[in-house]
Amino acid sequence: MKRASLIAPLIVIAIGVLFLINNLRPELSVWRLIAGYWPWVLVGWGAIRTVEILYSWQQGQVLPQRGVSGGEWAFIIFLSIFGMGTSAAGRITNWPGDRFNILGWNMxxxxxxxxxxxxxxxxxxxxxxxxxxxxxxxxxxxxxxxxxxxxxxxxxxxxxxxxxxxxxxxxxxxxxxxxxxxxxxxxxxxxxxxxxxxxxxxxxxxxxxxxxxxxxxxxxxxxxxxxxxxxxxxxGVRLNDIGSARIEVRRSDTVRAANVKGTVEVKGRGEDLDLENIAGQVTVDFRYTGDLRFRQLAKPIRFRSDSSEMAMERINGEVRMTRGEIDADDFTGPAKIVVRSRSRDLKLSNFSQSLEIDLDRGDIELRPNRQPMAMIEARTRSGAVTLAMPSKAGFQLSATTKRGEYENEFGAPLTSGPADRGGIIQGTTGAGPKINVSTDRGSLTVLRSTGETSAISPVSPPSAPVAPLPPLPKTLPKVEQQ
Amino acid sequence: MNQANLFGALRGPVLLIALGVLFVIDQNGGFSFASTWPALIIVFGLFKLLESLAIKNPVGGAQ
Structure with a gap:
């Protein structure tokens, strides 16, 4: 007789084990385990079935017409939807693992x-x-x-x-x-x-x-x-009108600090982070799943998460980071933004002092709108690059795409021509800093910017205008508790 | 019993493994499932290809 598959009994055993863990070790959240590891169930299931089929093939037994039956696929689809739901919930909210303690005391x-x-x-x-x-x-x-x-x-x-x-x-x-x-x-x-x-x-x-x-x-x-x-x-942490702050959370739906007279240090993981009107230096080492907002930071900010790094000397306006985008408006460099492995589109406007950008994937849109121009070094491995240069500024531009369309809407004195499978737009206007932007794959556009806000919102230059960026400190010196 | 049957039978389980791997990648912050799912179509197509090739060249066969 053909032996029935091992899958069904294994699933039954797994369900039993999960309930047992839930009851015996309440500090281990079963929901969190499921949310974290459910895709491995699919992998294991497929692997077991593969081994079974190879085994019966070797034994010369009759092979099933389909390795995974229609009913099983229905269950798999259900499991995938459910699993994606739990992982999404685990990422987005404080998954109240213990509140859902099924069959435990808490119900x-x-x-x-x-x-x-x-x-x-x-x-x-x-x-x-x-x-x-x-x-x-x-x-x-x-x-x-x-x-x-x-x-x-x-x-x-x-x-x-x-x-x-x-x-x-x-x-x-x-x-x-x-x-x-x-x-x-x-x-x-x-x-x-x-x-x-x-x-x-x-x-x-x-x-x-x-x-x-x-x-x-x-x-x-x-x-x-x-x-x-x-x-x-x-x-969830909400601080307002305080001397300085040091926050460390393993999980959080929101961290917010406003009107802080000294330094702010945030570490850990969470959903949203919102810092506003901070007079001291800001150091953030935070894996986030929601939105980050930085507004009116008077001193340098050093930000780091699992995939990105950002440093700026001062933010007069706002920097907003979501899962897919980084938008920054009105800030002072020297600034540096590096994003690895994730895809992020970058939109930066109204900035002064030097800027350095390095993206793996994502579009870059730069509108400096400030005079005098400063050095810009920006590259993305995959994504469109749009550069809006002030018409009266002096700069030496070299913009390239290795593969993609290119368009010089700035006009003379910039020239454009093909290079590789893409093109290059380059030229010098007056005396000014080097502007180098490049994309390995994606379109390239250089515009003449119209909204020149330099006269409207002048920014006082920082005390040390082109000082190199200090390295990101591991931790801030702890504030002396007096 | 030939290899075509084997590939036909293995198609489901291998697709399942691929599905699981894509979700694992998605969870660990790599490419999202929304952008990797076409890989499943490729795997499916590969197996269809292997099946039809196996029918035309019935090597192996019953052992």
Missing amino acids: VGETYDFPLHGEQSADGVKKIVLENLRGNARLVGGDGNAVKVDGRTIIRALDRATAERANARIPLSLSRQGDVLYIRTSQERWTGQERLSAELDIALPRNVSVECKGRYGDFDVTGITGAVDVDSDNA
Whole structure:
């Protein structure tokens, strides 16, 4: 008799194992595992079936007409759609792996609320450390001289008695060591299955620095003159009107900092990042899946993610980065943008000082619109290049496409001609810097720019106009906590 | 039983592996599935080609 395929029993076993892991090791999120590795199921399935067919061919058995039946394909298509959904959800949102704990404790039971309150004088306190494992916290600096905590503990448990026992184990504590005041919700003391979290509203004096630690929950800090340091596995972070910031998140739906008087350092992974009106240097090492926005950064910014790197000396306008595009308007160089492996279209306008661009894939559109021109060195391996040069500026242009159409709409004194399987547009107008742009494959257009905004929004040159870019610092010197 | 049958039977599983690999590439930040799916058509075509070649030259055959 022909043996039936091993696939069906293996799938049944796999489903059982997944549920077992989910129940025995709740800290491993099965959903996250599925979201991360589901395509391997397809690969494994195909591999097993291949081996089976080769085996029966060798044994001289009758081969099935089709290696994978129609019903199986239907299931595969369903799995692919479902899998793409989970991976997309894993990328985009804080996939609440534990909230979907199927057949675990968390689907059952009820939530019980307990009020939280604490207050302590903050005389001589320079730093406040908040340790809240789960839950959201809002910290607001004010004129008072005390630390006031209000909020509630939320406990999800099977019955009230268990919830009360858990609540009794985790009293809110405000304790002081030297000039540091610790606020702890002590959720780690409860080892049961119940889910605990605390929602906190904290009022504090303005002139302190703050350190927030947590595993899951948002931090919202406003109105503090000191440094803010956030470290969380999964947090939305919103900071406004603070001294300086250091943020480290393993996962985040949004990180936003506005009106910061000192440096900002962001590390980790997340969806969106938004920095606005920052007076100090900005260092970002962030794998993002959503949008990044940088507006009004007075000091240099060093940005790095898994595929791209960017450095600018000052952003007066806005730089926006999405999954497919980088748009920058009104910034000061020397600037450098490098994108590897991913495809990104670049649109840069109204910039001064030198610019360096290196793309693997993506279009480049440059409209410097500022005088005097500075050196530009831009290349893409695949993508269209559009260059809009100011008509009165002095520069020496050399623009090439190795393969693609080319069009000189700037006209004289620039000349164009074929080269390779593409073309070259070159020429010199007056005395000016070298402008080199090239694409290996894609169209090339040089325009005469019309909207010359140099007279409308003059930019004060940075103190060291053509200083070379300093290397990207690994970490910023940590802000002294006084 | 000849090679044409073998290629016909292997087509599905190999397509499945290719599908999985494309999704793995997509997930790990390489090319997105939206741009790589034509590879599946190529694999399908290759197998069709091998099948028809195998029918014209029935080498191998039953062993």
